[in-house]
Amino acid sequence: MESTHARVHFLWWITVSFTLLRGGDSDSCGAFENTMVLSNADLNQGLAFTAEQRTNLGIDALLPFGQRDIDLQSQLIMQELHSIDDDLHKYRLLINILESNARLFYYTLINNLQALMPIVYTPTVGTACQQLSRIMRRFDHGIWLNAHDDSVSAIERKLRQWRNKEDVKAIVVTDGERILGLGDLGANGFGISLGKTALYTAIGGIQPSQLLSVSIDVGTNNEQLLHDPFYIGIKARRDEFQSQYDTVMDAFMQSVVNVYGNTTLVQFEDFGNSNAFRLLQRYQHNFNMFNDDIQGTAAVTMAGIYASLKSKHGLKRLKDHRFLLIGAGSAGIGIADIISTAIVQESASISFEEANKYVWLMDSKGLIYEQRKHGAISSLKQRYAHSYTLSDDDENLKDIAYIVSKLGITAIVGVSGVSKQFTKDVITALKSNTKYPLIFSLSNPTANSECTAQEAYDWTQNQLFFASGSPFTLRPDTFDDGKLITPSQGNNAYIFPGVALGLIASESFSVPNEIFLIAAQTVADLMHSGEYIDLLDYGVIYPPIGDIRKVSVEIAIKVAETIHKKKLTQQESPS
Numbered sequence: 001m002e003s004t005h006a007r008v009h010f011l012w013w014i015t016v017s018f019t020l021l022r023g024g025d026s027d028s029c030g031a032f033e034n035t036m037v038l039s040n041a042d043l044n045q046g047l048a049f050t051a052e053q054r055t056n057l058g059i060d061a062l063l064p065f066g067q068r069d070i071d072l073q074s075q076l077i078m079q080e081l082h083s084i085d086d087d088l089h090k091y092r093l094l095i096n097i098l099e100s101n102a103r104l105f106y107y108t109l110i111n112n113l114q115a116l117m118p119i120v121y122t123p124t125v126g127t128a129c130q131q132l133s134r135i136m137r138r139f140d141h142g143i144w145l146n147a148h149d150d151s152v153s154a155i156e157r158k159l160r161q162w163r164n165k166e167d168v169k170a171i172v173v174t175d176g177e178r179i180l181g182l183g184d185l186g187a188n189g190f191g192i193s194l195g196k197t198a199l200y201t202a203i204g205g206i207q208p209s210q211l212l213s214v215s216i217d218v219g220t221n222n223e224q225l226l227h228d229p230f231y232i233g234i235k236a237r238r239d240e241f242q243s244q245y246d247t248v249m250d251a252f253m254q255s256v257v258n259v260y261g262n263t264t265l266v267q268f269e270d271f272g273n274s275n276a277f278r279l280l281q282r283y284q285h286n287f288n289m290f291n292d293d294i295q296g297t298a299a300v301t302m303a304g305i306y307a308s309l310k311s312k313h314g315l316k317r318l319k320d321h322r323f324l325l326i327g328a329g330s331a332g333i334g335i336a337d338i339i340s341t342a343i344v345q346e347s348a349s350i351s352f353e354e355a356n357k358y359v360w361l362m363d364s365k366g367l368i369y370e371q372r373k374h375g376a377i378s379s380l381k382q383r384y385a386h387s388y389t390l391s392d393d394d395e396n397l398k399d400i401a402y403i404v405s406k407l408g409i410t411a412i413v414g415v416s417g418v419s420k421q422f423t424k425d426v427i428t429a430l431k432s433n434t435k436y437p438l439i440f441s442l443s444n445p446t447a448n449s450e451c452t453a454q455e456a457y458d459w460t461q462n463q464l465f466f467a468s469g470s471p472f473t474l475r476p477d478t479f480d481d482g483k484l485i486t487p488s489q490g491n492n493a494y495i496f497p498g499v500a501l502g503l504i505a506s507e508s509f510s511v512p513n514e515i516f517l518i519a520a521q522t523v524a525d526l527m528h529s530g531e532y533i534d535l536l537d538y539g540v541i542y543p544p545i546g547d548i549r550k551v552s553v554e555i556a557i558k559v560a561e562t563i564h565k566k567k568l569t570q571q572e573s574p575s
Helices: 003-017 035-039 051-057 070-082 087-100 102-111 113-120 124-130 152-159 186-204 238-260 273-283 292-309 330-346 352-356 394-398 400-407 424-433 453-459 496-505 514-527 533-538 545-565
Strands: 142-146 170-174 211-217 265-268 289-291 323-326 359-363 411-414 438-441 465-468
Touching (some): 070 087, 070 102, 070 113, 087 102, 087 113, 102 113, 102 186, 113 124, 113 186, 113 545, 124 186, 152 238, 170 238, 186 496, 186 545, 238 273, 265 273, 273 289, 289 292, 292 330, 292 438, 292 465, 292 496, 292 514, 323 330, 323 400, 330 352, 330 514, 359 400, 400 424, 438 453, 496 514
Parallel strands (some): 142 211, 265 289, 323 411, 411 438, 438 465
């Protein structure tokens, strides 16, 4: 396939996708010539309706004489948001806008993405999920399934109730068991699906009508929710439905295909460690699906690692590094696997098993190693349980600084959800192994970060490559030259909207693992371009959040090209 022609084709698709969000066809609601248009969030334009439209729709008496175009309305929303101190209140205001004027919501989000991403997504979405039962007023933002929907017919019936059932291209589904680093939030976890679909539109340019948020409520082990009279989910523990869990999930996946088609993309979001990898392995070869916590987190981490290798500072090859992952759950294993895959790609003579030896893992029991006597090692962790000869008390292998020093670690990644684990001693030990260490403090939300950006920069004398899961700022005096830098946020939003856009545009029916390594390379290649390369001197390893939509376009093109090359679509290749 001619790459230039492919780029033109997919860029055209993306341009069409953005038409509605940029104002679109002002007469799109002409068929709804009644007052219901004002109460339909997908059609309502508020004071942006022209005098002619108001008369034709029979709503001229229901609106004041004055008009405000969408840009002016958006300015007013931003003024109100700036006057609010509490981020949860800002979130509630934005959801109110979404419920009354969806076009205005997305227009405002797209044009103020850097300011509003922390509100509609991490970290504020975590707080919103914790409070969802108490703050949500309308519940028709998606589909609510539960443990009693244990047949294809039952789930199909519910999926057909969605108002845009003829147009669904992608679904974000969660069972709420592991929301960010906050644990089991049950049905309240629906907020994370809603946040992700908003970013699919704002960053990936995918039409809101093509997206669906889904909650699968199979109980919760959260005691607070079980005793909360306002909790909106099933008040039962998860083990009550354990025997039918796979039946419900199987029925859901098959129902998606039956109702929406086999090219409908399903993104799994914030499933617990006991199910995340298992379900990925269960479905990825037969359905068009991926798990963002495993594959998306891995890709964005790998993108940052790749970017650092091209800097004039630091190590130049993956094989020169020794990686330590704090947290051996689904995200940790996913990152370990993609690093190993990248090492194999870098050095063709190395097997995947040999590449594993460059990566070490720690879990709640300490360092994972072959001879460990305390703490079971699951089959997923086993390939990273390397031989290690003990010379000290076993308790030392729970001390991160000791392990960093002992193993010669040069890159550390935190995904355990436990805060403040990257102490000054840990960073100092890391710095003693390499002049420019890689530090990924990825646990969310902000309160769970392993360290702040300022701490990492101060403790390394600004000689580092850094990324955090939630956004941070640096003091104005951090750099001697007075440069004002926004430290990198290793946000999956660099990956999943572009991946989804490429999969939807190419009408894929399967998602190969290599897509995520390609996405990582694409992001890193952008950092190596003239526009961003100087940022690497300041430890920044991702393009600015303000340019994230451009990143998504580039990823989408690469993904779509790959889908066509691998013949994972029935679509004719663009020519």
